[in-house]
Amino acid sequence: MSTQARMSALEMLAMPKTHTLTKRQMEGTVCVWCKENLDDTCLRLGPRIRVADGGIQRWLPRACRPCTGKEAARVYRIHIRACARCSHRDYCPDSRALHKLALEYR
Numbered sequence: 001m002s003t004q005a006r007m008s009a010l011e012m013l014a015m016p017k018t019h020t021l022t023k024r025q026m027e028g029t030v031c032v033w034c035k036e037n038l039d040d041t042c043l044r045l046g047p048r049i050r051v052a053d054g055g056i057q058r059w060l061p062r063a064c065r066p067c068t069g070k071e072a073a074r075v076y077r078i079h080i081r082a083c084a085r086c087s088h089r090d091y092c093p094d095s096r097a098l099h100k101l102a103l104e105y106r
Helices: 023-027 065-082 093-104
Strands: 048-052 055-059
Touching: 065 093
Parallel strands: none
Antiparallel strands: 048 055
C-alpha cells in the first residue's frame, strides 16, 4: 500500500504570481483571483509557500466559490489533455476531483 499523500483538488489549483497580488489578496481577505470581498462561504485554498525578501514565507489564499469553480474547470481541461490515463478516457483520481470541484462551485 502506498504511503504517498494525495493532493486535494484545491491544492492543484494554480495561484496567481504573488508579486501581482495585493496585500488583501495575500492576507486572504479578498478573492485571490477577482479581488472581491469574501464572506463566510469562501474557500481556503490551502497553505502556499513563496520566496520573498531572501526567505520563505507562508501565505493562506482564499477565494470566492465562482472563481474556484472556473479555475478548477480550467485546470481540469489542461489535466485531461496531459495525463496519460485521462487522455485514454481512464480518468485518474486527480481529474475526477477537479471535475467534481468545478461542478460543485459553478
